[in-house]
Each structure stands twice: as structure tokens, then as C-alpha cells.
Amino acid sequence: MTSIAIPEGMPQYDDVPRFDVARVRADFPILDREINGHPLVYLDSANTSHKPRQVLDVLDEHYARHNANVSRSVHTLGTEATEAYEGARAKVAAFINAPSVDEVVFTKNSTEAINIVAYAFSNASLRPDADPRFRLGPGDEVVISEMEHHSNIVPWQLLCERTGATLRWFPVTDQGRLDESGLEDLVTERTKIVSLVHVSNILGTVNATSRITARVREVGALLLLDCSQSVPHLPIDVVDLDADYIVFTGHKMCGPTGIGVLWGRAELLAAMPPVFGGGSMIETVTMARSTFAAPPARFEAGTPPIAEAVALGAAVDYLTGVGMRAIQWHEKELTAYALDAFGSVPDLRIFGPTVPVGRGGTISFALGDVHPHDVGQVLDSLGVQVRVGHHCAKPVCNRFGVPAMTRASFYLYTTTEEIDALVAGLEQVRKVFD
Amino acid sequence: MQLDQLYQEIILDHYKRPHGRGLRDAEDSGDRVEEAHHVNPTCGDEVTVRVATDGTVLHDISYDGMGCSISQASASVLHELLRGRGAREAFEVHEAFVELMSGRGQVTPDEDVLGDGVAFAGVARYPARVKCALLPWMAFKDAAARAGVAASPEVKA
Numbered sequence A: 001m002t003s004i005a006i007p008e009g010m011p012q013y014d015d016v017p018r019f020d021v022a023r024v025r026a027d028f029p030i031l032d033r034e035i036n037g038h039p040l041v042y043l044d045s046a047n048t049s050h051k052p053r054q055v056l057d058v059l060d061e062h063y064a065r066h067n068a069n070v071s072r073s074v075h076t077l078g079t080e081a082t083e084a085y086e087g088a089r090a091k092v093a094a095f096i097n098a099p100s101v102d103e104v105v106f107t108k109n110s111t112e113a114i115n116i117v118a119y120a121f122s123n124a125s126l127r128p129d130a131d132p133r134f135r136l137g138p139g140d141e142v143v144i145s146e147m148e149h150h151s152n153i154v155p156w157q158l159l160c161e162r163t164g165a166t167l168r169w170f171p172v173t174d175q176g177r178l179d180e181s182g183l184e185d186l187v188t189e190r191t192k193i194v195s196l197v198h199v200s201n202i203l204g205t206v207n208a209t210s211r212i213t214a215r216v217r218e219v220g221a222l223l224l225l226d227c228s229q230s231v232p233h234l235p236i237d238v239v240d241l242d243a244d245y246i247v248f249t250g251h252k253m254c255g256p257t258g259i260g261v262l263w264g265r266a267e268l269l270a271a272m273p274p275v276f277g278g279g280s281m282i283e284t285v286t287m288a289r290s291t292f293a294a295p296p297a298r299f300e301a302g303t304p305p306i307a308e309a310v311a312l313g314a315a316v317d318y319l320t321g322v323g324m325r326a327i328q329w330h331e332k333e334l335t336a337y338a339l340d341a342f343g344s345v346p347d348l349r350i351f352g353p354t355v356p357v358g359r360g361g362t363i364s365f366a367l368g369d370v371h372p373h374d375v376g377q378v379l380d381s382l383g384v385q386v387r388v389g390h391h392c393a394k395p396v397c398n399r400f401g402v403p404a405m406t407r408a409s410f411y412l413y414t415t416t417e418e419i420d421a422l423v424a425g426l427e428q429v430r431k432v433f434d
Numbered sequence B: 001m002q003l004d005q006l007y008q009e010i011i012l013d014h015y016k017r018p019h020g021r022g023l024r025d026a027e028d029s030g031d032r033v034e035e036a037h038h039v040n041p042t043c044g045d046e047v048t049v050r051v052a053t054d055g056t057v058l059h060d061i062s063y064d065g066m067g068c069s070i071s072q073a074s075a076s077v078l079h080e081l082l083r084g085r086g087a088r089e090a091f092e093v094h095e096a097f098v099e100l101m102s103g104r105g106q107v108t109p110d111e112d113v114l115g116d117g118v119a120f121a122g123v124a125r126y127p128a129r130v131k132c133a134l135l136p137w138m139a140f141k142d143a144a145a146r147a148g149v150a151a152s153p154e155v156k157a
């Protein structure tokens, strides 16, 4: 190894925050598994992440010691459960630097969070006295992009169908970047909301949003960022990001399934009509009509996923303990390593940015004309777990002219040895389908 | 699980050198020609199967599609097994193939009935891939029904 001296006074290599990957791996019981006689090589964290012992223990402990419904009881267990649930909200708020804890709405996942916003618009559109920012009708526009996950496409298509508004979208460049060249024509006075993915779950692209945000402010629209693939992997600060809403999902960030988050600016959430009706979201109910609680309760009808929220709080503690900057750096190194290693595989075509700049640790590719199903099957026989298919982003597959892609995605517990195992597996794939 | 149970030579052969691929018009102008397009929504595989028949004999079964080795090889085997057969007989083969694929690897296939289709016995052990193997067969069933030949009542698929 050669070493290059970085001049004194400049940031040194050792200044980069780091963690011990072997120690982190020891926290994840599932990583001990063998698959088809091989050590598990899990390269599908963009789909769902694994959960550390610290999170599993909290989940277990909640049911074993503190189980009760929240916000409805004066008894001790009820108070403990409520404190744990609200404590988790405070942890999540701090994690994304939300100005107020009440800006964090617990949902089932990102999909539900996006649908809550879309249906709040829908409900507002039916009421002449609703806040005009949420009212949509013919002539109004909703803007998304070609690189969205289906959960940030379909809710808006349905909203436009219900209200007569028009759906428009940013295209994607050949390099897999958001094509902002038509920004001024796309985001206009007619635009009511722009809803964009922050980090693409298929191309890995990290979208720089500041130009778009500036334009959104200029025309008086609202901005939602789908942070499902960014909150787990990089430090996110909602004040800095300057969006109006962000959504993310617990199971991709070391938390359990069944819990997600809608963050919205306090003033916006307060002005939005409710979506689901039921217990916990009301102020008062008579047989004729009801009035509604303030956010976040207004958007959390019924018994929420209590244990899941508490465990998400534990996941946030875990990630904070390792350090989000360190996780981001670890994945950057893995990405650079993988892009380099993929370069040595004949006939491998990467979809999305091929340099480790403005991209995360999610890499989709094609191996010659071997179908991704077959690639995934051979890799599985070697213990290597990758995702194959359209990744809930069919428009991206169409954009690049393929029905499906193979995707490897990394997280804090991923090692370069696992990337080596993938590359060796690809060699095996080529042998079977030469 | 053994990978070569799934990717039998026969399957890879049909995949690399598919038989009867490409959509064709009827040779006999008296035939009815109908097709069906099926998609596997979880993986995006697509296949179109076209049937040319006079109502009793399936004169041609042609197809086109894109997808994994299993779905494409399955279409090739379908073509080879059912083309030129009587409708009734064809549905018996169809039923045997569906039964094999639904058997989770517990069904022993009859080579006299299924020909190269027996190679798919291993696929039945991979639940995620059964749909791939069945895709062209389901499209065939729809296309045949459109062309006026449906599975006889006593045959249930």
C-alpha cells in the first residue's frame, strides 16, 4: 500500500468517523445464519434491514414488562406504555432534528405516510372552507419524478383521478440523475405539491434538492421528500433539508416492520384535515359530529403500533450510538469498493451513477443478458441474498429498457468480503448461463 | 438445495435454443387464431401465447416473451408438447404440468405425458419460481379458451 501524505491543516484520513464493523455485526443475530451451506451474505438492506439485539430486546421487554394501551389509562402499565411510546416519538424527532416533537406522526410505513398526505389533500379538496394550499382541482398540478418507488407514484395518480388535477414528472438522465433542466416549466404557479425521492431505492442516486426547494418556495407549492432510503443511511436534518414533509419507514433502519413516520411542519399538519377517523384522533364526539385532536394525534386513529414505535426508538438509539456520519462514510467506502470491483466483471452494466459521488450504497445492474431471476437464484445457492425484479420502480426499468434488474444494497454491517463474495458469485452465474 | 436440480440441462437447452419461438399466423385459413398476454407482476416477466386451431386440433402454438430461463424454457416446452395435438389430449398434458408444479416437489412426473416437461420437477421445490414456469401455460389456457377450446369439464386445472 502506498500512502499519500495529506498536508497538515487539511482534514486527515483518520479524522473520518469510523466504527468497528466486526463489533457491529456481532449485534445482529441473523448474520450468524448459513444459507444453502454458505455463510449468509445479506446484500438486500434497501429492501429491509436486519435488527440488532438491542432492538429485539426492547421489543421483547415491552411486551414482557410494560404492555398496555396508550393515552387511555391512568394505571401504571398504561402510563409506562404511554411514556415509552411518546419517548420514542421524542427520540425520532431528535434524530431528524425536528423543531417540535409534535411534528412526528407515527404511521405503518412510508407508504401509509404518503397516502395520509395525499388523502388529506383529497379531503380538503371536497371542502370549500379548507386551507387552499391543500385544495386540488382541474388545472392544478402534482409533480413527481420518473425515479419514484411505486408508493410515491400511485397515491398521487389516485389523488389526481379523484380531483381532476394533473400529474407531471421530472425525467431521469442516462446517468441515472434527476433531470432538472425543465424545472421552471415543470414546477409552476399551477403546482400544489412536489413529491420526490431523496435517495433512489433502485439507482442509488442521492438527489440534491436545493434548486427544487427554491423553485417550490417561489411558486408557493409544498415539497414532500420520500426519505425511506436516506434516513437510514445518512444524517438527516429536516431544518437543513427545508422540506414540508418527509416520510420514512422503520424496517429499513434497524427497526421492526409496521412502523413508519410522517414528519410535517407543525403549521401544515395543524391546517390539514384528518384522514382516518376513530379513537385517539378526536377532541370531542357527539352523534351528529366530531372535532379533532391536534397533530400528531389527529393522524393516529386507533391503537397505534406501540411496541413497534418503542423499538424504533431503540433503533434510533442504536444508529446514533454507532454514528450516522460514520455509517454514511462506511457505506461510501463500500460503494467505491463495489463500483471498482464491478468494473472487473465482464458484461456487467450498472444502472445509475457509476461514481461514488451523489449516490448511496445501492447498486442495480445487469449481467449480460442473464435474467435477474436467474442471477438471484444462482447467488442464493451461494448464500448471497440480492434483490431481483423491478424493485417497485417499474418506470425506472422502462427508462433503461429492461424488465428487471439485480440489486445489491449495503448497510452498516456490510463488509468488503461480502462484496467479494458477490463478485465471485457473479462469475458462477456466468458459468451456468455462458 | 442443489442448483442443478433447478437448472437441469434440458431447461438450459430450451432457454438457450428455444423451439418454435415467435408469434405466427395460421397456415390454414380455416383456423381461429387467438392469443393471451400474461404478466408476472412480481418480477415483470411477460409472455404472449397464440393458439391456431380448428376447434379440435391445436395446429400451432406460437409465443413470444421476455423473462427468466425458467419461464422462457417453459414456453418452449409448451410449444413442443402441445403443438399438433388434439385439444382434449392437450388439456390432459396441461393438467399434468400444473399438478407437477403445484406439488412442492412431491409429485413424480410421467415422462410419457410430459416429455421434456419432467425437467421442471425440480422447479416445483422453489415456490418463488413456480409462477415463472406456469406463466406460459396459464397464457396458453386463456388463449385456447378464446379460440373456443376450453378444458373439458372433468379436467380441472
Ligand SMILES: Cc1ncc(COP(=O)(O)O)c(C=O)c1O
Pocket (backbone or CB within 6 Å): A046, A047, A109, A110, A111, A112, A149, A151, A152, A197, A199, A200, A201, A226, A228, A229, A249, A260, A392
Ligand atoms: C424509496 C422508497 N419509498 C418508499 C418505500 C416504501 O416503504 P414501505 O413499503 O415500508 O412503505 C420504499 C421501500 O420499499 C422505498 O425504497
